[in-house]
Amino acid sequence: MAAPSRHRARTSEPAADLLTSLPPPLLDCILTRLDLCDAVLTSALSRAWRRRWEALPYLPLFLLNNPGTPPVAVDRVLVRYPGNISSFSFQLNEHSVGRVADWLIALCSRGVQSMNLQFPFPSTLHSSVFLCTQLVYLELHKRVIPPLPIGFTGFPVLKDLKLGRVKFPDNGEKQLEAILAASPMLDTLNLFLLGVRDKHADTNVWTIVGANLRILTIVGDCGWQAGELPCLDEATVDVGNYFPAGGLLDTLPCTFDNLRSLALSTHFYEMPSMSLTFSLLRNAPILEELEITIEEDDEDEIGQDFLNTQWTDAFCANLQVVKMKDIGWLPNEMYFIELVLSKAIVLRTMYLSVGSKSSKSNEDALSELMTYRRASPRAQVFFGGKKP
Numbered sequence: 001m002a003a004p005s006r007h008r009a010r011t012s013e014p015a016a017d018l019l020t021s022l023p024p025p026l027l028d029c030i031l032t033r034l035d036l037c038d039a040v041l042t043s044a045l046s047r048a049w050r051r052r053w054e055a056l057p058y059l060p061l062f063l064l065n066n067p068g069t070p071p072v073a074v075d076r077v078l079v080r081y082p083g084n085i086s087s088f089s090f091q092l093n094e095h096s097v098g099r100v101a102d103w104l105i106a107l108c109s110r111g112v113q114s115m116n117l118q119f120p121f122p123s124t125l126h127s128s129v130f131l132c133t134q135l136v137y138l139e140l141h142k143r144v145i146p147p148l149p150i151g152f153t154g155f156p157v158l159k160d161l162k163l164g165r166v167k168f169p170d171n172g173e174k175q176l177e178a179i180l181a182a183s184p185m186l187d188t189l190n191l192f193l194l195g196v197r198d199k200h201a202d203t204n205v206w207t208i209v210g211a212n213l214r215i216l217t218i219v220g221d222c223g224w225q226a227g228e229l230p231c232l233d234e235a236t237v238d239v240g241n242y243f244p245a246g247g248l249l250d251t252l253p254c255t256f257d258n259l260r261s262l263a264l265s266t267h268f269y270e271m272p273s274m275s276l277t278f279s280l281l282r283n284a285p286i287l288e289e290l291e292i293t294i295e296e297d298d299e300d301e302i303g304q305d306f307l308n309t310q311w312t313d314a315f316c317a318n319l320q321v322v323k324m325k326d327i328g329w330l331p332n333e334m335y336f337i338e339l340v341l342s343k344a345i346v347l348r349t350m351y352l353s354v355g356s357k358s359s360k361s362n363e364d365a366l367s368e369l370m371t372y373r374r375a376s377p378r379a380q381v382f383f384g385g386k387k388p
Helices: 006-011 024-032 036-044 071-080 097-107 127-131 172-181 271-282 304-309 331-343 362-369
Strands: 058-063 084-091 114-124 137-144 160-164 188-192 206-208 215-219 224-226 234-238 261-266 289-294 321-327 349-354 380-386
Touching: 024 036, 024 058, 058 071, 071 097, 084 097, 097 114, 097 127, 172 206, 234 271, 261 271, 304 331, 321 331, 331 349, 331 362, 362 380
Parallel strands: 058 084, 084 114, 114 137, 137 160, 160 188, 188 215, 206 224, 215 234, 234 261, 261 289, 289 321, 321 349, 349 380
Antiparallel strands: none
């Protein structure tokens, strides 16, 4: 009988499992970059891979893009997988919202570093979230925050906190202050339409502080005021909805010595928003970029004399780029544009775009702009025209 060909002998040998031959640390690195579903699917690759994902040192549970994920799927992962959960992101619904408390209890002992919970309706969060002391990123939407537990030690490594449409209990401003004070590494803070003020709103004032805070976004009137923020570099503030407790805010208790970029949503007809706008500008000596989106303005004229009194030597001293959106060519807006052009000695560009409503024609507004004195010889004004 003829001997089998050498070619046939080679093809009959089992194929090598190239993935299994990789060093275990490299395999762990590959698998932990997959989302949960793909990591579990590797069980079908071969017998050696059947339980490989369960041996990973940590695993991300990112399920925001799968809003229909049944809660039992999370339950099974938490039971079968004994390692740390590096991140947990979930789009909850009426079927899964009741399981959050048990999940948080399990996660607080799993070294979770990132958490993002999106809720369909307001419901009370379990207090075990305050035991997740290894959190670096925390994002919550439509939650009722429970009172701080006794012995709350804070979030010592939290760097990014985002709260959207979150409601706090009575005296919530004190609780929010305590959370911020107990987050010494906080770098980014985003607060959107918080509920921290009750029927005694006039006395509920709280202070935003942060030794390492660089980026601040705050939308909605929640009784805040700025404290010491020595590292603040970028800020986005909804000034138009600012209603201070205890009267107008003529001065701020601190100076933003590192603030270079400021975005405001404001208007130019109510004194609280005007006062805060100028207080921010006066207290940002190295501000380079200013963006203002004008909310629907009113015909009430504050007057050029008032705006001139707001000017100081530090006002706009380093301002180089100004963007103003949704302008209506109202008198107070024109006074502000004239003030900036006449005081900003290093201004390079000013971008102006008109909103859907305006008090005068673009031709008349441009003719008036041409008469304004420019403190900077390099200043150029770009006009974006009117929205249709």
